[in-house]
Amino acid sequence: MQIFPVGSRPTTDPNPDYFTGAVSFDPVIDAPEPARVNAARVSFAPSARTAWHTHPYGQTLHVLSGSGLIGLRNAAPQRIRAGDTVWIPPGEEHWHGAAPDTAMVHLAIQEKEDGSAATWLDKVSDADYLRSPE
Structure with a gap:
């Protein structure tokens, strides 16, 4: 057992x-092998x-707020709010972030494959980001 x-x-x-704008990470866990879980606030x-990015698992x-x-x-894009939980399946190209006028904090939980939890792609264009949400 290890306490942080x-x-x-x-x-x-x-x-x-891999990001646009002001973003910060507070690590929660980057478990040692054979575990694969990685999480951050x-x-x-x-x-x-x-x-844009994908996750192997x-x-x-x-x-959170x-x-x-x-x-x-x-x-x-779809709106997400404090208390919502979202599952993104393996390999699905997606992005996430704050609304234009509101900050957001989320807990991100994913598993690593060969030491990597994400495959990063191109940046999200302003046109994609500003598209009217569903």
């Missing part, structure tokens, strides 16, 4: 190639968002 005291793992800024400033998002958007290729 609060504050023992610092907040980090993610790779700017991710904070998005208004309009901040991920790039899927991803669960649980919105605020409201945001989540989008799939060739579809209008």
Whole structure:
């Protein structure tokens, strides 16, 4: 067993190639092998968002505060709010982030394959981000 005291793992800024806007990560767990789970508390400033990406084993998002958007290729984004939980299946191209006028914080839970929890793709265009939500 290992206990990670609060504050023992610092907040980090993610790779700017994979995000638009102000985003920060608070690690929850990056379990050692043979476990594959990886989780982080991710904070998005208004309009901040991920790039398009996929996960080898899927991803669960649980919105802790605020409201945001989540989008799939060739579809209008959908609104997500505090308390919502989203399951994204393995290999599904998607993005997620804060709404244009509201910050959002979510817990992101995914599993790693060969040391990686995500395959990063192109950045989300403003046209895709600003498309009227369903």
